[in-house]
Amino acid sequence: MSCDDDLVREFVVEANEHLGDVENQFLIIEEAGDNVDVNLVNEVFRAIHSIKGAAGFLGLTKVNDLAHSLENVLNMMRNLELKPNSQIVEVMLKSADRLLGLINDIENSNSADVTAFTVQLEKIANGAFSGGGAEPVSPDSVAVEASVSVAAKVDSMDDEIERAFAAKRAEAAQASAPVEAPEPKSVLAESPAPQVAEAAPEQANNPKKETAPAAASDTSIRVSVGVLDKLMNLAGELVLSRNQLMQAIASKDRSGLDTIASRLDQVTSEVQESIMQTRMQQIGTVFGKFPRIVRDLGNKLGKQCNLEITGKEVEVDKTIIEAIGDPLTHLIRNSMDHGIESPADRKKKNKPEHGTMHLKACYQAGKVRLEIEDDGAGIDPKKLREKAVSKGIITQDRADQMGDREAIRLIFHPGFSMAAKVTDVSGRGVGMDVVRTNIAKLGGTVDVDSVIGKGTKVIITLPLTLAIIPSLIVQCQQDRFAVPQVNIVELVRLRREELDKRVGRVQDAEVLRLRGKLLPLIRLNEVVEAPGSVQGGLENNAPEEQAINILVVDTGQQSFGLIVDSLHDSEEIVVKPLGRHLKTCPCLSGATILGDGHVALILDVAGIAQHEEIRCAEDLSKNTKKKSSPSDDEHLDEQHLLLFSNHAHEHFAVTMDVISRIDRIRAEQIDSVGGQELLQYRNTTMSLLRLENCITAKPAHAKDRLYVIVFEVAGKEVGLVAPDLEDIRDISTAIDMVTFRERGVMGSMVVGENTTRLVDLFELADIAHPEWREDEKPVAEQGEQPPRVLLAEDSNFFRKQVAEMMREKGYVVVDCEDGLLAWETLNSGQHEFDVIVTDIEMPNMNGFEFTDRVKQSKHWRHLPVIALTSLAGSADIQRGIEVGIDDYQIKMDRDKLLNSLHNFTGGKAGNNVRQLQTV
Amino acid sequence: MAMALLENPKETGVTEQQFATFYVGDILLGVDIRQVQEINRQSEVTPVPHAPSYVRGVINLRGEVTTVIDLRTVLGLPQAEASRECRNLIVNSQGESIGFLVDRISDILALRSDQITPAPSNLNGIQSRFFSGVHVLETGIVVLLNVEEALAVQGTE
Incomplete structure (x- = not known):
């Protein structure tokens, strides 16, 4: 040319x-x-x-x-x-x-x-x-x-x-x-x-x-000039730091090394962050081709379908963008082929002739969540069971035991095609299992939910980036392994003497009793060793070891306990691919190089679960749970509590929902400045509170190592010193709100044999630092009508807590014991409300039903509804969105709830009015 | 001028190739030196669970996680204890660095193509598909290893 x-x-x-x-x-x-x-x-x-x-x-x-x-x-x-x-x-x-x-x-x-x-x-x-x-x-x-x-x-x-x-x-x-x-x-x-x-x-x-x-497109990538400039600056900083380091070493002056090291540390992490940023791309680049695919397939199949896309602006790593296209295309083709019915069929079923497919991306807890939802025919779990049995994938017994949801998940089984007949578009029997494997390779998970006649929803969760992942390093015999932090729910340490009590057997499977649930256990030893070379149970596992470490991991579909020999640090690891001879290893997702130059393999917990076939154990635990705790339906609000003691005989509890994290520190890390205790922490300082300074409590004994319960108040991180942590438990709230009530203490209860006081972290912060709240704006200006809140909550304890908190802020609160009473109050017309705050689990009428009624009614549908939960599960949230709940808040997270209220009432009303009405 | 210095294989029909030779058990093997990336001595091999039996483990090769393959297992020889003379012969195959665990490194051998004869169908009970040829020395024979074939081995478990 x-x-x-x-x-x-x-x-x-x-x-x-x-x-x-x-x-x-x-x-x-x-x-x-x-x-x-x-x-x-x-x-x-x-x-x-x-x-x-x-x-x-x-x-x-x-x-x-x-x-x-x-x-x-x-x-x-x-x-x-x-x-x-x-x-x-x-x-x-x-x-x-x-x-x-x-x-x-x-x-x-x-x-x-x-x-x-x-x-x-x-x-x-x-x-x-x-x-x-x-x-x-x-x-x-x-x-x-x-x-x-x-x-x-x-x-x-x-x-x-x-x-x-x-x-x-x-x-x-x-x-x-x-x-x-x-x-x-x-x-x-x-x-x-x-x-x-x-x-x-x-x-x-x-x-x-x-x-x-x-x-x-993958030969080049667009990077904003801003990011480039930042990188350039950082490169300068890096050179500067290196020069300082060289100088310090040359002059043998060791005094400045600390500063240089921390500077290097900071610059390096900023460089890392910026470089990751250059790799981030909008997921819209992948979504862009789907309207065309849907249209072309629609023409080909004689179906009509609208594709609605939300969340185009969500950014994920380039590698994920490149890899997610094919699985998504496959899912969309599937939806078009099997999900959406022909216009005639849809008409018969009283559905609009145009099908709707919704493709959605959003961030969720440090991951990306993708949803492909159609309003088509749905998947029939009965047919899937029959087919799976006829294909010999599962036994009849197994099929009978299976719940509907699990039966639907059969579509991910290799060799399973959803289509009754093979078509050009999809259904060659290599379908959903390939999608699942491909997504698992990216470190993500797929799940499917379907209602016959209503539609199907496929949910994919993906990590934001593949290159660097925070992981926990664990040891098993001679070797170290990395477990991605995203998979870890918690760490459980069992002392020898607790073993019998906590570990049991259910039909040949070892299970851990954890807060009333049974969790299947897998020993990493067995997973990583050649079959046959493992003998003995837990007892012989590590004879000299004092305690047993269990990682509670979650694959997104199930959780289980993984027994490891010992735990090392948590590290940010750089993921390296494994060679082609090791691609088929079921339990590994890659490798990394540790600080000392050794290679550590990265465990793939989903792969381990599959390899060890723990699905059955999960079913067992479900069944057992149903039998053992019929109280599930009694609408007792369970509180997820952290138990700790300050002084040997004084026990306290805080609710887990408001805790950001728990750190272990050395006593010498605490600085005392002007009568305030501060903790040097990741280049910033954090205020520390001590119970004895805020409420009536005996002072803690001086210890070398302490725990700090970190929570957030008014945008700041605050730590509460907790010398000894005891346990994390789910406790139903039978709380005495009289005996020990004081500012900072919500009430007391008996846990085990100890009277335990439930501490309100936000009030503690208020007592110690009243100045933090001063700049808060009142909820309403002088002379205006205060906003009125209708509160529905069955637990006495929570109702009083929440109502009091809102009243303190100047809201007028009418509180009701359940949804039905709230609905009646609303319809009695006695009060005009600005916002509804409701619990979910309530007798007579639960929060979903109540919201549904409100949103269906002519008069009240404009009212914003904030739902309160102890712990927001995604299934609940989804259901809540369907009935029209406007926002979800955690009961005990005062700041966020008040913020949300403020947003929905538009800051209307005054703080000088206090009214008290109880229905 | 530079052109004249280059060998012209078409004139003679004979080319010269260099081979790195090494021992696996009693067998002297040779690999085309252009395929060899480096030879190192690294005892820190991390075993990989569920890997095929011929995979010894992985090593850190300057930041790259490299698979190490036990040539003994590939060739069907009995496993041996690691000795001080063991080396990793890193070859480059399909863009990937892969290590062969060998017992002892020997000389570099320059061979003309007419000095190489086809491998017999059976050599000490080892399948001939792993070999691309044989060269007879005064003291014995050098068997030329077909690297791709050795790496393509599957399911010897």
Whole structure:
């Protein structure tokens, strides 16, 4: 090619950008139909026009021709001379695909043939195609014509391919030979891309056209100048720190080393953060191609479906963006093929003819959550069970035991195809299990939920990044392993003498009794050793060891306990891939290099669970739990409490929900400044509180090592000194609110044999630092009506706590014992409310029902509803969203609840009014 | 001028290749030196659970986690204790560095292609597919290892 290579390359990048959005813009144009959005058409026109201009300048004749024809049609459209319909848009879409194909194979573009497209576009432009009066060319015949011409070209092209592959084919397996493939389209799909440059003209008709642009996009990445500048600055800092370090070492002056080390530490972590930032991309780049896929599949299958996308702006690591496309495409195809019914069927079922698919991305607890939800036919667990049994995947017994939800998860089983018949779109029996394996490789999980007749939802959780993950290093015999922190729920240490009490056997499986639940146990020893070389039970495991360490891990689908020999530090590890001989190891997800240069393998907890087949144990624990605790339905609010003691005979508890974390520190890390205790912590300082300074309590004995319970108040982290931690337990709230009541103490209860006082962390902070609250704004201005809150909560304790807290802030609170009473109060018309705060678990009418009624009613549906829970589970949250709950708050997290109230009442009302009404 | 210095294989039909030779058990093996990335001595091998039996473990090769393969197991020889003369012969295969655990490193051998004869179908009971040829020395024979074939071994468990 004669023209300057750099210019051409620039043109390719630019043209890709121009065309990036065109597809979706066409789809919007199609949807708008006769109401042409001139601005949008203009935008597309300009994009195509700039491509045409540049192509003309660079002598790319075929690109120029095609762009020109496309531009003509668009020009007529924006002048309202031509009304878009789906046939026209179809041709335009294919032409745009072709254009992109040409651009991404720019070297050969001039020898390509684009007449098939230009002719069709000309026809449209000449009005031969539009729907005015009798249609000279019916859409069907156009399609046929197009595919015939494609087939013809494929024939001639086969010869070339054949020649090119002659040598290769001699040794290659029969199947890969392109000519034997049954239909022209799949010929193209299977021919290796580089050699079939000439085949490009036909690629436009091939739905798998995205390969070319994808390849183009991963060669370079856009980074904001801001991030680059920051990196540049940091590089400067790094050099500076190095110079200081060299100087200090040369002069043998060790006094400054600490400062230099901490500076290096800081700069390094900032560099790491910024570099990770450069790799983050919006997930919208993956989502972008789905509207087209849904549309094309809809046409092919005779179904109608709208794709709604939310959360395009969610950013995840480049590697994840690249890897998530295929699994998502597969899931969307599945939904279209099996989920969404045909318009006729949908009509019969009283559903709108247009199906709806919702693709959603959001952040959730340091991960990305993707949801693909359709309102289609749903999955029938009964059929899945039957099929699984008939295919010999599970036994009849097992099928009978299975819950519906678990039965639905059978679709992830290898060799299981959801489709009753194999179709072109999906259902070749390699489906969901591949999706699951691919997502598991990324460190993510997939789950599925489905209601027959209502629809199916697939939920994928993914880590934000793959490159660096915080992990806990554990030891098992001679070797160290890394367990990703995201999988770890908690660590349990069992003393020898507790073993019998806490560890039991259920049908040959070892289980751990943990807060009334049974948790299957797996010994890492057994997992990592060759089968046969392990003998003995827990007792022989580590004879000299005083205690046994159990990692409670969660795979997203199940949790279990993993017994390890010892625990090391928590480290941020850099994930390195394993070689090709080790790709099949079921329990490993990679390797890392530790600080001392040794290799540590990264455990894949989902893989371990699968390998050890602990599903059964999980079922057992479920069943046992049902039998052993019928009190589940008695609406006792269980509190997740951390028990600790300050003085040997004084026991205290705080609710886990408000604790950010617990740190173990050395006493000398505490500085005393102006009568205040501060903890030096990760380059900042944190205020410390001591119980004896705030409430009536005996002072703690001085100890070398202390625990600090860290929580957040008014945006600051505060630590409460807790010399001895005792346990974490779920305790139902039978709380005496009289005997020990004082500021900072909510009440008392008996745990085991000890009277334990329940401490209110926020009040403690208030006592110690009243100045933190001073700058808070009152909930309402002087003279205004205070906002009125309707509170429904069955537990006496919580009702009083929450009501009092809100009243203190100046809200008028009417409190009710359950949903039904609250509903009656609301309807009695005695009060006008501004916001409803409700518990979820309540007798007579629970929070979901209550909210549902409120949101269905004419008068009250405008009222915001805040739901209170002890611990917000995602299933609950989902249900809550469905009935219309506006916000979820944790009962004991005062700051956040008040914030939320403030937001919903818009800061209306005064703090001078205090009213008390109880119904 | 530089062109003239280069060997022209077409003229003579004979090319010269260099082989790194090493012992596995009693067998002297050779690998084309262009495939050898380095030879090192590293005793810290981290075993990998559930790995195929011929995988000795992984090592840290300057920040890269590298698989070490026990050539004895691949060739079907009995396992041996690690000795002081054991080395990792790191080869480059399909863009990946992979180590072969060998018993002892020997010389580098320059062989002309006409000095190499095809491997017999059976060599000390080892399948011939692992070998690309044999060279007869005065003291014995050098068996040339087919690296890709040795790495493609599967399921010897």
